[in-house]
C-alpha cells in the first residue's frame with residue numbers, strides 16, 4: 447500500500463492507496479491512529495457495494511444519498527447534518543464519505559459546516575475521486591447557477607483510496623478518470639503516460655491491481671506536491687485547472703447531462719493543446735504526445751453539434767475568473783504555463799477546429 451503525505455493549514459493528513467484498503471479499514475485507521483467513524487455516508491449505488499461492509503465492520507451508521515450531480519446541493523448537506531444530529535454526532539466524532547467526487551465533496555462540506563466543523567475521512571471509489579476530487583481539501587456543492595459555487599477548504603483526516611473498488615466502476619467512468627491522470631502526468635510526470643492502458647477498450651482488467659495502485663499513487667503524488675506548496679490556489683495549484691476552462695464550459699453548455707467531468711476535461715485538454723501550440727508554448731511533438739494520450743482513452747460523447755459561441759459564453763462566467771478575465775492554463779513541452787489570457791474569439795476558433803475533428 448502506498449502512503450502519501452498531504453499538508454494543510456488545518457492539519458496534515460495521509461492518503462493511503464492500494465487494493466483492499468477499505469476491507470482493512472480498521473487496521474488502516476489503527477495505523478494512522480484514528481478512531482472509527484460514527485457515520486458512513488455513501489450514495490445508493492456505492493453504499494451497497496462498498497459502504498455497508500465497512501459500516502458493519504466498524505459498527506457505525508450508514509446513510510445512503512440519492513445519486514448524481516443534481517443531488518450535490520444544499521438539501522443534501524442539510525439531510526446529512528440532520529442525520530448526524532439525529533444519531534448524536536458530537537464535535538469529537540469522525541464521519542466518513544465513501545463514493546465518487548459528488549459524495550466526498552458534499553460530505554466534506556457537511557463536515558466543514560456541522561457544529562462548525564468535524565473531522566472526516568474520504569474513501570473515494572472512482573478513479574476521478576482518487577486522483578483528484580478527494581485529495582487536496584476542496585469541498586462544496588452546486589447552485590442552480592453553476593458547479594461548486596459554495597464550498598470550503600476542509601481536508602479530511604485521511605483518504606483511503608481502495609483501488610480494488612475500481613473493478614465495479616463502469617468503463618466509461620474509468621476512461622473519464624484517466625483524463626485527470628493524463629492532466630496530472632502532463633503537469634508533473636510525463637513518464638506516467640507510459641503506464642496508461644495500451645488499449646482504447648479500457649476496463650479494470652486493462653491493468654493489473656498493482657498497476658492501478660501505481661497509477662493512482664503517482665497521480666496523487668503529483669497533486670500532493672502542488673497542494674503542499676499552495677493549498678489555497680494562490681498560484682501553483684492553478685496548474686490543476688489544465689483542460690478545465692474549456693472543459694467546464696462544455697459541461698455547463700450541455701447542462702451537465704452529456705459529458706462526465708473527465709470527458710469534458712479530455713476535450714478541454716485537446717483545446718488547451720491547440721492553444722499551447724498556437725502560442726509556441728508547445729512543440730509539434732509535444733502537441734502530438736498530448737493528443738495521443740487523450741486519444742488513447744477511447745471514445746467520449748461528441749461536441750460537434752454545439753454552438754461554439756454559446757459554449758465559450760460559459761467561459762466568461764467560470765468561477766476562476768478574476769478582474770482581468772479568465773486565466774487559462776496551457777501546456778508547455780515540460781509542464782504548464784499559468785495565467786494565459788485567451789480572447790473569447792480565439793477560444794471560439796479553437797473550439798470550432800476541435801469540432802471539425
Ligand code: GLY
Pocket residue numbers: 578579581582584683686687
Ligand atoms: N481539482 C482541482 C483542485 O483540486 O485544485
